[in-house]
Amino acid sequence: MLALMRIPSVSTDPACAGAVAEAAAFLRDHVTRIGLQGARLIEEGGNPAVYAEWLGAPGAPTILVYGHYDVQPPDPLDLWRSPPFEPTIRDGRVYCRGASDDKGPLWTALAAIEAVLATEGRLPVNVRLLLEGEEEVGSRSLATILQRHAALLRADVLISADGSRWRPDLVSVNTNSRGLCALEFTVETANEDLHSGRYGGAVANAATVLCQMVASLHDADRRVAVAGFFEGLRPPGPQDRAAIAAIDFDEAGFLGEIGALPGAVERGVNMLEAMWLRPTLEINGITSGYSGPGTKTVLPHTASAKITCRLGIGQDPQVVAAAVERHLQAQCPPYARLTVRRGAGGARAYALPDDHPALLAVERMMLALHGERPLHVGVGGTLPISSLIKEHLGMETVMVSYAISDSGVHAPNEFFRLSSFDEGMAAWTLLLPELAAAYAGEGGA
Amino acid sequence: MLALMRIPSVSTDPACAGAVAEAAAFLRDHVTRIGLQGARLIEEGGNPAVYAEWLGAPGAPTILVYGHYDVQPPDPLDLWRSPPFEPTIRDGRVYCRGASDDKGPLWTALAAIEAVLATEGRLPVNVRLLLEGEEEVGSRSLATILQRHAALLRADVLISADGSRWRPDLVSVNTNSRGLCALEFTVETANEDLHSGRYGGAVANAATVLCQMVASLHDADRRVAVAGFFEGLRPPGPQDRAAIAAIDFDEAGFLGEIGALPGAVERGVNMLEAMWLRPTLEINGITSGYSGPGTKTVLPHTASAKITCRLGIGQDPQVVAAAVERHLQAQCPPYARLTVRRGAGGARAYALPDDHPALLAVERMMLALHGERPLHVGVGGTLPISSLIKEHLGMETVMVSYAISDSGVHAPNEFFRLSSFDEGMAAWTLLLPELAAAYAGEGGA
CATH class of the missing domain: 3.30.70.360 (Alpha-Beta Plaits)
Incomplete structure (x- = not known):
């Protein structure tokens, strides 16, 4: 994980093109080493995406695991306490640009796959892997990649290792994002x-x-x-309202953290909505x-x-x-x-159906891991992968990232908690058999 | 005149402090050379003002002649066709930063005084001279100068060599400015x-x-x-309305020159008002x-x-x-x-009474020089000297500058027409006896 973090794969900076290519090649070689097959780079005009697969579970569902290896620029450099591409461990956290967005979270998925393959010799589900290199620049060639390589990427559901937990003190799962x-x-x-x-x-x-x-x-x-x-x-439905009502949201505390004052929300609208x-x-x-x-x-x-x-x-x-x-x-x-x-492009909002089998699998996994069912929360931001994959391949997205939203993503001194690595790896390890069970009887993609 | 223009007396730039001092000393020496007396620098915390006098006309009025020797910065330098502080004559114009604002116009006053003293041995009026060095930075120490040197500056009227003719095709005199x-x-x-x-x-x-x-x-x-x-x-009075009505103002042409579109004036208000x-x-x-x-x-x-x-x-x-x-x-x-x-300071608007004897003298001078009476026009801009001198010394201001408003004042390739020098010098030469006549019988200040 630290070797990947050390590579300055800043997708927006032409001077980092070599580092971007290095990170892609590093990941292609690494996923082969941990037991995935057919590892290759997919290039459709932009930075390469890394693809690999393990399809040794006939009859079991197939999941597409998503993450991105590109990172935001480290500027402003003078605010970093340690160099941005020298992963430095302090107080149980690794400080590095990209640590939480998204190298740490994607590594939890790879580590879980590696561990299960090493101990069991097989996975309970078929896995396809797509690690993008342009997420931080608007996923410019992602639509083309999805269209031209549709057969390679076909699966039952996309499990994304991007995003973050909304609050450290809540067990939650992201079920929608804005366009x-x-x-x-x-x-x-x-x-x-x-x-x-x-x-x-x-x-x-x-x-x-x-x-x-x-x-x-x-x-x-x-x-x-x-x-x-x-x-x-689409106005919020009863399930949206129920999900929001289930959260004991401290509006004043939330605003106070960033020095904002109350009263700015559209009249008559709940703040979480x-x-x-x-x-x-x-x-x-x-x-x-x-x-x-x-x-x-x-x-x-x-x-x-x-x-x-x-x-x-x-x-x-x-x-x-x-x-x-x-x-x-x-x-x-x-x-x-x-x-x-x-502006070019744009992205649609995304909403995962509340009864999607992969979401139910994640809920069971979280109940087992944390002792409580996750709350359904939104991501106010935009995740082009979710709406693009829905549009081009008809797949839904479930987000499983144990990075926490306070980790300085896109800011100086970004970090990833070592405890989040442990939690995330445990989550992915538990999730794979839950997904197999969720689709049992349905047949694979 | 060109020797003065060559000195980069940029008042806002600390690196030009030496040049500002050089310009002040140059003027102090020059006004002595042309026959004024008691030349000195007045410093009250800012750039020096140059003072001199000729008080050899007992019983005649005393005029205070005002101008400023400081200039705006020459930036952007790359848009100048010739170096900003190398006065360059092309097509009957001298190109230089400060050429029209205000070194050319103040030089017309000095040249007229020099010529009259050289030919007549005396002036028809008493003259006090005040050349400021901080006009382009808000006349910061001018109020202090006026207060502390009130006796030295006392006169019947201030004749300002600052400003410019509103339009090249109109004989006009500025009678008000905004605060x-x-x-x-x-x-x-x-x-x-x-x-x-x-x-x-x-x-x-x-x-x-x-x-x-x-x-x-x-x-x-x-x-x-x-x-x-x-x-x-004070709402515009009948005289203001008459002055505006006397001008055959081409609104569309005025706006067209700067690429502006009509319709932006406050509803119900005349554009000149x-x-x-x-x-x-x-x-x-x-x-x-x-x-x-x-x-x-x-x-x-x-x-x-x-x-x-x-x-x-x-x-x-x-x-x-x-x-x-x-x-x-x-x-x-x-x-x-x-x-x-x-913001610090601020300035009041200024209006010269329509029947002021010095204004009537300027009108007679212009009738003699141009064959027509000048229109009364406003200066939308702000001239702190006028309101400050009114407040501290009770004096009115008449503006006599033959620079023309198209001369790139404050912009690259500022110039002063050699014909404006001739006109301005003739105007000041004719004005001095008109002023003497205007105050005849009133006694000097």
């Missing part, structure tokens, strides 16, 4: 920045225009005020005019904003992006020029 | 930027909050919507979140905006700034923390 779409817009009111004395009063201020347009995106109840924005959204199921429209950044020290009496001629929307179940990223673009066009005043750029 | 106040505010919704998936829906977006607050600053008629903002404002007399509230810059390439799904925890207000006649900068601050406090939602920083 995503992105756009960016610019308003322009003149050809160049102007002297605010000479032109102020006659020429529109691009920063002001932009703010007015952004302000029009939400209403006084903090609800997105874009016509058509909620199209297709707002984070896990409800679409959002967020401004990710705004740029206009002068931002240096002191005063500059400039009248900015241009202003830009970046927007991403998290999407709820049933929403189409392109439909939502089009609705936002129409709203911006309608709100742009006659004295400003508007440019809208729609 | 200024500045503030900056920041909203904060959490302790750090957050993952928009994990927290979006539960935590407020600081960029969105800031935009909503900015949007609240104007109403649907583009009128400033801040309670108390217009307090003290909006630019010259009406207060404005401008956003000078906004910063929040991620502004690099592509998408970053961040939820910004902080957002900042810089504001300056141009003020109309009768308004108090501190009262206006306080009104804006109160508005921001009232508009800040409970889930955001607000910090407001008020």
Whole structure:
């Protein structure tokens, strides 16, 4: 595990291309060593994915195990207490970029497979393995990989080693995630920045225009005020409400941890629903005019904003992006020029059916391991693999990661608890026979 | 003139402190050379002002001639066709930083005084000279200079060689300028930027909050919507309206020159009134979140905006700034923390009475020089000297600059027309006896 963590496989940095290739080759060789077969690299225009299989359990179900070996950039470097690609153990944690996202969690799956093969000589289910190298850059070639290698990846269910436990003190399983779409817009009111004395009063201020347009995106109840924005959204059902009600959620404590104040949730919406199921429209950044020290009496001629929307179940990223673009066009005043750029791709939200046999298997495994059934929780973020694999291969996704959400994922001093390694390995070891039992009588894929 | 232009007297750049001192010493020596007396540097904590006098006309009025020798930084350097501090003559223009603002115009006054003294041996009026070195950094120590050296600077009227002709095709004189106040505010919704998936829906977006607050600053008629903002404002009188009506103003052409579109003026307000007399509230810059390439799904925890207000006649900068601050406090939602920083200083608007004897003298001079009476036009910008000298010494200001507003002031390739030098020198030469006549019988200051 530490050897993998040591490789700086930053997918967004071209300078790390060699390290990305090294990590893929390392994993291909490693999975062969632990007893998987047919290990190979799949390249479809981006970083390679690692594939391998063990198909020696005829009649048993087949699971596709997913993880990703690429990591976020380590910046800002000066905030790291130990070098980001020198895995360092302190207080029962290994500190390294990618430790929790996703090298530690995927290693728990590999370690469990290795241990079962070593002791039993066989696995209770058929396993296919897909380790992606582009998760941190939007899984750009994943759809192509899924389409072109559909036969190789066919299975009954995808068990993902990505994600994290929502809270350290709760036994939980992720059953849904939100979708995503992105756009960016610019308003322009003149050809160049102007002297605010000479032109102020006659020429529109691009920063002001932009703010007015952004302000029009939400209403006084903090609800997105874009016509058509909620199209297709499946409202929460009784099971969603029951799952949320089952959680004894400390809203004030949750906000207090990050220095946030209460009152920002859309009126009439439960906070967990707002984070896990409800679409959002967020401004990710705004740029206009002068931002240096002191005063500059400039009248900015241009202003830009970046927007991403998290999407709820049933929403189409392109439909939502089009609705936002129409709203911006309608709100742009006659004295400003508007440019809208729609982000590529986008992803749909994902929801795992509450009665899916693999989910029931995970619940039984967790009951056995922890003595209690897991709560169903959402991931407010977006996991393209879940909706893509559903779309292209018709498979559902169950997430099994024992990383914990406080582990500095994407931030300096990311770590993975050694106890999470033990828990995760035990979980995967117990899960394999539960999955075999869950599908008994149904036949394999 | 070119020797003065060659000195890089950039007041805002500490590296130019030597050049600023050099320019002041150069002017002190030069005004002695042309026949003024008592030349000295006045320092009150900032860059030196140059003072000199010629008081050989007992019974005649005394005028205070004002100009500034400091200049804006030359950046961006790569857009200059010739080095910014190497005065270069092309097509009847001298290109140099500071050529039109204000070294060329102040030199026309000195050249006229020099010529009259050389030919007549005397001036028709008493002259005191004040050349400031901090105009481009807000005239920081000017109030102190005016207070501490009041006796030295006492005169009947201030004739300013700063400013510029509004349009090259119009004979005009500036009779008013707007005031200024500045503030900056920041909203904060959490302790750090957050993952928009994990927290979006539960935590407020600081960029969105800031935009909503900015949007609240104007109403649907583009009128400033801040309670108390217009307090003290003197509405335009019949003379103001007559002056504006006298100008055959091509609004579409004016906007077209800078690539702006019509419709941005406050509803019901004449465009010239909006630019010259009406207060404005401008956003000078906004910063929040991620502004690099592509998408970053961040939820910004902080957002900042810089504001300056141009003020109309009768308004108090501190009262206006306080009104804006109160508005921001009232508009800040409970889930955001607000910090407001008020800018130092500020300046009042200035209006020269239409029947002031020095203005009448300038009108006669212009009629003689150009064959027509000048239109009265405003300067939408702010000239601290006018309101400060009125406040501290009770003097009115008449502006006589033949620089033209298209001369790239504060921008790359600033220039001064050699024809403007000829016009300006002729104007000052004709003005001195007109001023003597205007005050005849009143006695000197």
